[in-house]
Amino acid sequence: MTFAEALRPLSRSKRGSPASRFLRTYALQLGIVAVALVVWGLFLLGSPRTFLSGDIYVAFMSTTPFFAIVAIPLTLVVITGEIDLSFPSIMAFGMTGYDLVFVATGNIWLGFFTCLAFGLLAGLLNGYIVVRIGVPSLVTTIGTQFLLRGAVMIITNGQGLGMTEVQPTTLHSILVGRAFGFVPTQFFWTVGTGFLVWFFLNRHRYGAHVYLTGDNIESARLMGVDVGGTKILTFAVVGVAAAFAGFVVSAEVLFFWPTLGEGYMLNTLASVFLGGTSVFGGTGTIFGTFVASFIIGAINAGIVAAGLTGFWTSFIYGLIIVASVSIQTVLSRRLT
Amino acid sequence: MNVLEMRGISKTFGEVAALHHVNFHVGSNEIVGLLGDNGAGKSTLVKIITGYHAPDYGGEIWWQGQKLGHLSVARAHDLGIEVVYQERALADKQSLWRNIFMGRELTRGLGLLDVRRMRSETLKLMHSTMGFTSSAITPESTVKTFSGGERQGVAITRALYFKAELVILDEPTMGLSLSETKKALDFVEGIKRAGKAAIFIDHNIFHVYPVVDRIVVLDRGTVAGQFTKNELTLQELTDRLYLVARTGNLEA
Numbered sequence: 001m002t003f004a005e006a007l008r009p010l011s012r013s014k015r016g017s018p019a020s021r022f023l024r025t026y027a028l029q030l031g032i033v034a035v036a037l038v039v040w041g042l043f044l045l046g047s048p049r050t051f052l053s054g055d056i057y058v059a060f061m062s063t064t065p066f067f068a069i070v071a072i073p074l075t076l077v078v079i080t081g082e083i084d085l086s087f088p089s090i091m092a093f094g095m096t097g098y099d100l101v102f103v104a105t106g107n108i109w110l111g112f113f114t115c116l117a118f119g120l121l122a123g124l125l126n127g128y129i130v131v132r133i134g135v136p137s138l139v140t141t142i143g144t145q146f147l148l149r150g151a152v153m154i155i156t157n158g159q160g161l162g163m164t165e166v167q168p169t170t171l172h173s174i175l176v177g178r179a180f181g182f183v184p185t186q187f188f189w190t191v192g193t194g195f196l197v198w199f200f201l202n203r204h205r206y207g208a209h210v211y212l213t214g215d216n217i218e219s220a221r222l223m224g225v226d227v228g229g230t231k232i233l234t235f236a237v238v239g240v241a242a243a244f245a246g247f248v249v250s251a252e253v254l255f256f257w258p259t260l261g262e263g264y265m266l267n268t269l270a271s272v273f274l275g276g277t278s279v280f281g282g283t284g285t286i287f288g289t290f291v292a293s294f295i296i297g298a299i300n301a302g303i304v305a306a307g308l309t310g311f312w313t314s315f316i317y318g319l320i321i322v323a324s325v326s327i328q329t330v331l332s333r334r335l336t
Numbered sequence: 337m338n339v340l341e342m343r344g345i346s347k348t349f350g351e352v353a354a355l356h357h358v359n360f361h362v363g364s365n366e367i368v369g370l371l372g373d374n375g376a377g378k379s380t381l382v383k384i385i386t387g388y389h390a391p392d393y394g395g396e397i398w399w400q401g402q403k404l405g406h407l408s409v410a411r412a413h414d415l416g417i418e419v420v421y422q423e424r425a426l427a428d429k430q431s432l433w434r435n436i437f438m439g440r441e442l443t444r445g446l447g448l449l450d451v452r453r454m455r456s457e458t459l460k461l462m463h464s465t466m467g468f469t470s471s472a473i474t475p476e477s478t479v480k481t482f483s484g485g486e487r488q489g490v491a492i493t494r495a496l497y498f499k500a501e502l503v504i505l506d507e508p509t510m511g512l513s514l515s516e517t518k519k520a521l522d523f524v525e526g527i528k529r530a531g532k533a534a535i536f537i538d539h540n541i542f543h544v545y546p547v548v549d550r551i552v553v554l555d556r557g558t559v560a561g562q563f564t565k566n567e568l569t570l571q572e573l574t575d576r577l578y579l580v581a582r583t584g585n586l587e588a
Contacts, residue, residue, distance in 0.1 A: 025476065202449075203448060203449050203451065204447050204448060204449060205441045205443055205447040205448075205449060206447060207449075208434060208437075208441050208449060209439075211427070211429075211430055211434065212427050212430065212434070212438055212439070215427035215428060215429045215430055216426070216427045216428065219421070219425045219426060219427055219438070220427065220438065220439065222419075222421060222425055223425065223438040223439035223440070224413070224439040224440065225438070225439040282427065282428075282429040282430070283429050
């Protein structure tokens with residue numbers, strides 16, 4: 001019996017009892033929670049000493065936000081049926097804005113807001129090329145990924161910037177401080193980002209238009225939805241979030257590397273797709289991406305703690321992406 | 337008073353005259369069937385009514401007794417001209433209530449969705465207009481699971497909810513099964529009961545005839561003839577349409 005056949009009984013009653021309707025409505029969310037519990041269970045069995053101590057969880061809360069803060073708004077882009085591969089470069093591009101302002105004025109707050117503004121600009125550029133010029137987003141953002149990285153290298157001349165001046169500031173303790181002495185504050189920013197994006201996606205007209213644009217762009221347009229404006233705004237949000245994440249990473253390590261962002265591509269995309277957001281657009285949840293981010297974040301540590309080499313991480317990320325996308329495709333065929 | 341009146345409407349695309357001096361009107365609370373072969377000019381006429389195309393110079397469009405200067409898509413929407421497109425006007429993976437309020441979400445200011453009210457309005461419409469009595473369908477059901485007739489009902493209900501004065505149905509029965517067609521036709525009668533006017537475009541006179549008040553036959557860009565239903569039986573109409581197809585004339 002194939003996997004698809006095994007699922008068939010699920011689809012028999014298309015409109016079943018309230019309980020089965022609940023299961024179907026929240027299938028993806030329940031699925032991701034199940035995956036999280038299984039992965040956690042495996043790690044607990046594999047290396048109980050590591051996973052029964054609190055330190056590893058503090059480490060997750062510290063490093064997972066670096067990509068979760070981008071993965072959450074990136075979910076919006078994927079729901080509209082588009083993709084953004086340029087966010088790693090935007091992380092560095094935003095910090096280049098900080099670099100320029102800080103070197104010129106020494107003002108950290110001004111530098112921080114310039115960083116966000118650079119991210120906004122980069123996001124608007126992506127949106128403009130995709131919507132107004134009409135280049136598919138996959139191609140556009142591969143292009144801007146190189147373009148922005150190139151701009152970063154030219155402007156910084158490949159030189160990094162020490163950020164020790166940031167350490168004593170309020171900004172530092174707000175963004176990457178340690179609440180109660182041990183909880184990394186970037187974790188709260190991730191939760192906050194998740195809640196904010198969830199709110200706009202589910203309780204605001206903008207989010208309704210995000211879903212409609214990704215589901216059926218033609219009918220959304222016929223019904224008067226500004227599909228172009230919705231997409232541009234979505235790319236802009238990812239731009240700002242990527243620049244913000246870039247600042248958080250740099251503030252945590254107290255150094256801005258011009259290569260910042262490289263290495264975040266895979267786990268960010270993996271979080272979105274593992275979280276149940278469909279590559280085909282029109283469906284996806286913020287809750288799924290949030291939980292998936294922490295699964296992805298745990299895998300790296302878990303693999304090492306379980307005694308495997310770090311070489312396994314890439315393999316396992318890949319396995320997770322391929323398997324989750326396949327399962328979703330089969331599920332969406334069978335459950336509806 | 338007529339809801340819509342069009343006088344001397346012509347439309348030429350380059351060398352091709354799609355419409356030639358067409359006079360057309362829709363009375364208040366009247367259902368008009370628009371029949372004609374492919375290329376007769378039905379869709380061009382509809383696109384002029386919805387503001388998508390402007391008629392050639394000299395054509396006049398009157399709305400509820402007033403002459404319209406320029407009719408844009410947005411203006412047509414504001415006047416209450418609603419087109420019920422086929423399948424493509426629904427977002428499959430979204431819930432029923434999101435489809436009903438697509439592009440016109442109810443908000444509580446600042447763009448905040450009034451989800452509770454949209455759900456309750458949808459529930460009301462399901463019982464009053466759509467005739468969904470099965471408890472298996474809720475405002476949260478995704479539209480993908482609906483039958484063709486149900487989907488057509490959603491599209492028509494949506495048009496009526498937004499105070500449409502004139503509903504244009506573009507081949508609403510195409511691709512529907514027998515029972516689904518019946519359901520779609522029931523919705524057309526619902527438009528009549530709601531006191532609104534409609535233009536019903538279809539190839540199939542057996543679908544059009546029972547629900548309309550008047551039939552207008554277009555042929556090669558001109559109005560070949562029109563009848564009120566009591567002037568003509570279905571059989572006579574059928575015979576004449578064959579005649580039009582062969583000769584371009586309705587009378588032998």
